[in-house]
Amino acid sequence: MDKCKKFRDLILTDYIDAQLDGVSKAQVQEHLHQCATCQAFFLEVKNKLIVPFEKAPHQPVPTHLWGIIEERIRQGHSRVSVVDFIRGWIEGITFPRLVPALASLIMVVFIGSTVFVNQQVKQAQDWEGGTYLAYILSSTGVSVPVNNHDLGTPIEQYFL
Amino acid sequence: MQEITEDVIRQAAQGNVEAFETVYKAASSFVYNVAYRVIGKREDAEEVTQEVFLTLHHKLKGFRFESSFKTWVYRITVNQAINMAKREAKTRDKMTSYDEQLEVPAISGGVQENIEREYHNKIIDDLLQGINPDQRSCVVLRNIEGLSYEEIAKTLKININTVRSRLKRAREKLLATRKQMSYGQV
Numbered sequence: 001m002d003k004c005k006k007f008r009d010l011i012l013t014d015y016i017d018a019q020l021d022g023v024s025k026a027q028v029q030e031h032l033h034q035c036a037t038c039q040a041f042f043l044e045v046k047n048k049l050i051v052p053f054e055k056a057p058h059q060p061v062p063t064h065l066w067g068i069i070e071e072r073i074r075q076g077h078s079r080v081s082v083v084d085f086i087r088g089w090i091e092g093i094t095f096p097r098l099v100p101a102l103a104s105l106i107m108v109v110f111i112g113s114t115v116f117v118n119q120q121v122k123q124a125q126d127w128e129g130g131t132y133l134a135y136i137l138s139s140t141g142v143s144v145p146v147n148n149h150d151l152g153t154p155i156e157q158y159f160l
Numbered sequence: 161m162q163e164i165t166e167d168v169i170r171q172a173a174q175g176n177v178e179a180f181e182t183v184y185k186a187a188s189s190f191v192y193n194v195a196y197r198v199i200g201k202r203e204d205a206e207e208v209t210q211e212v213f214l215t216l217h218h219k220l221k222g223f224r225f226e227s228s229f230k231t232w233v234y235r236i237t238v239n240q241a242i243n244m245a246k247r248e249a250k251t252r253d254k255m256t257s258y259d260e261q262l263e264v265p266a267i268s269g270g271v272q273e274n275i276e277r278e279y280h281n282k283i284i285d286d287l288l289q290g291i292n293p294d295q296r297s298c299v300v301l302r303n304i305e306g307l308s309y310e311e312i313a314k315t316l317k318i319n320i321n322t323v324r325s326r327l328k329r330a331r332e333k334l335l336a337t338r339k340q341m342s343y344g345q346v
Contacts (some may be wrong), residue, residue, distance in 0.1 A: 009328060012327075012330075013327050014309075028209070048334075048338040049303075049338070050282055052283045053284060053288070053299075053303035053304055055276075055280040056284040057277045057281060059192060059193050059202075059205075060197050061189055062202075065188070065206060066181065068210060069209075070181070072214060073180070073217055079325075103335045125314060
């Protein structure tokens with residue numbers, strides 16, 4: 001039986017798949033002639049496991065498949081083109097012809113913003129300075145007008 | 161898989177879409193059929209076929225012809241198909257009964273050829289779904305695509321004795337399954 005087990009293992013793999021060398025193949029065939037049980041096993045394996053696979057048809061490849069693959073390949077290329085486009089746009093900014101125009105624009109914006117900010121600061125300082133001085137003087141009892149238009153009203157004259 | 165010349169592969173690697181279409185025509189039947197037999201579903205086989213050819217297109221520039229182009233295609237195909245089959249196995253409805261999987265319509269003698277082909281097709285589908293994806297890929301490459309043990313070993317990057325043992329275990333299980341099937345001998 002051990003001998004049959006060994007041959008059955010070969011029948012199930014190398015023998016049925018024609019992977020044995022001439023000597024080993026002859027040994028298996030000789031055993032099959034002598035052993036009816038192994039002969040039946042061989043026929044069972046062949047008819048139930050090998051023949052159905054041989055008779056099973058190859059599935060036709062769906063005809064639309066290449067179109068999808070081709071489209072996906074082209075989409076892949078177009079994605080690269082978008083990246084290239086963005087890279088080119090960034091490179092275009094530093095292109096020598098655009099540098100003077102860009103520098104002029106930056107200068108105009110800088111000067112304009114500087115003038116505007118200075119005006120705003122000056123206005124703020126004028127108001128804050130006058131208010132603060134009036135507060136200091138009022139607390140010391142000295143009345144010095146911050147602006148001339150603060151004097152001369154009836155109510156101010158009454159308190160002073 | 162049909163033969164593809166080195167010149168065509170080089171042109172395809174340089175971005176020639178027509179050359180790549182030639183590669184597709186030569187290899188698509190193998191890729192689709194292996195994917196279909198390993199996974200068992202046409203929609204998934206289509207998806208795997210797409211992914212295989214996009215992978216080929218993407219990696220073709222790096223192919224150095226140090227190994228066989230065929231073996232390279234086989235490997236990409238089988239790996240993607242096994243991965244898909246394993247993902248499918250995880251999500252498959254566990255409630256599908258074993259008897260449902262084995263159900264094959266009975267046929268009488270004198271059937272039309274196309275009905276007989278469909279019958280064999282169904283048997284193969286049912287048999288293959290009863291073994292794991294690693295065993296299934298060995299059976300498909302050997303029984304359907306006709307690769308030798310050595311070619312299967314190279315494709316799957318495994319020892320030739322591992323190929324032998326996977327085939328043996330797979331066939332033992334397939335034989336037991338066939339005995340359980342209610343229909344007669346083929």
